[in-house]
Amino acid sequence: MATGRTHRPATRSRGIPEATVARLPLYLRALTALSERSVPTVSSEELAAAAGVNSAKLRKDFSYLGSYGTRGVGYDVEYLVYQISRELGLTQDWPVVIVGIGNLGAALANYGGFASRGFRVAALIDADPAMAGRPVAGLPVRHTDELESIIRDNGVSIGVIATPAGAAQQVCDRLVAAGVTSILNFAPTVLAVPEGVDVRKVDLSIELQILAFHEQRKAGEETTAPSGAGAAAAAAVAARPAAGGRKGPEGDVPAVMPA
């Protein structure tokens, strides 16, 4: 998982497990696609395949929402779209601001998946005065000075941070002070927020690192040489701090040091 919640511990919100909540958007996406093809009903098996999960899990997930299926038949697509949307809070309009309009911020501003799900980009905000007024995705970029008034005037409660890491905490503090209570953080930093504020993070490089981990294992298993061009990056490496007799991984290899 590339992402994780911060604060607000393992309290199931109204009985729906976090893991289930995290999958509802997947189901919704699959259902929306079926809806567009005018498919009237779908079985747990079919929907599960479309969403990339297994059917027992899907049925269990839906059981937390209520009994919305029909035995022997399946689920009514339109009805389920509505129920899940409502459960996720997507039947209301959520104004969001995006702070940090670099490549990523611009990509987010242009991303169609937001608008189609009730998220309305209320404003794009950047600290660079040269950006101010420039249109991105049809909206004029506003300067950071206006952050507080934008939040208040639009009743924004969700903020997206796409600034460099160094600016993220400061932006976060200002968002929170102005009334934002949910933050989606793309900056590679851990944000400190007060109780009651939710943070979710997306770190692009973390995902790649997890892939690399598994990729490395594959290469090892097959005795295929890793496709990389040599064990380069191993250069800037530390020697064991002190003393000896340390147990290596699995106890089989005695912590070998590189060149």
Next chain:
Amino acid sequence: MATGRTHRPATRSRGIPEATVARLPLYLRALTALSERSVPTVSSEELAAAAGVNSAKLRKDFSYLGSYGTRGVGYDVEYLVYQISRELGLTQDWPVVIVGIGNLGAALANYGGFASRGFRVAALIDADPAMAGRPVAGLPVRHTDELESIIRDNGVSIGVIATPAGAAQQVCDRLVAAGVTSILNFAPTVLAVPEGVDVRKVDLSIELQILAFHEQRKAGEETTAPSGAGAAAAAAVAARPAAGGRKGPEGDVPAVMPA
């Protein structure tokens, strides 16, 4: 979590739990920051705070890697950086290709977090002939026709898909056929891949939807009106398919239909 693995079931790779693997990049980032500030050692408590997890979890995680700490003292920062990097496979060079050079692809190409962790962008690939040759992040964009040769010539095993949803599966198929075995997918689609290929997905709108879910709960709890400008999106909504007597959520409210 915004992300999930596909295929390759719950088999712990060499005894390290998935949940632990997913946190190693976080620790690494925190450690790198300490390293840059020339901090020599760190306790589990301090490092956990910097990484945004609790210390028991961190110690447990590290225990899967081996015994790399010193009781009464803590962990040697440089040494731990090396051990985690090695475990993640970051001590080798991973050439990656990015397919789909829109805003998001460009943002990824420019993202510094890749290069600094052993990921080298071997090529940027786009289907639009008008893009071909145009420099993005210092690299000329190459046309999709060259995809297979680029993969083979550079020994690429990790591919990043940042195309529109409609093109993603086709791109994926070509990547896999050419030898890619790990895919990071930004397109909002479920990708089908053969056994042995890892897919991780990042869906920008899924994260927002999860935030909206929790945000909705907060608003409910406090009897504060939701900050959105009216319950707009509730328009295109289905009526209950047929029959009656269905159990609503928690059994307390009888599945109310909107206007």
Next chain:
DNA sequence: AACTGTGAAGAACTTCACAGCA
């Protein structure tokens, strides 16, 4: 004295397998 490493308990999540209903 301070802090790691880890068995053991507990919580969360997943999967099984089948009763129950249309």
Next chain:
DNA sequence: TGCTGTGAAGTTCTTCACAGTT
């Protein structure tokens, strides 16, 4: 007959709490 909904079993992850080590 076919498919949902769900107790129960199984698995993974987290947290506790303390023995062990420097």
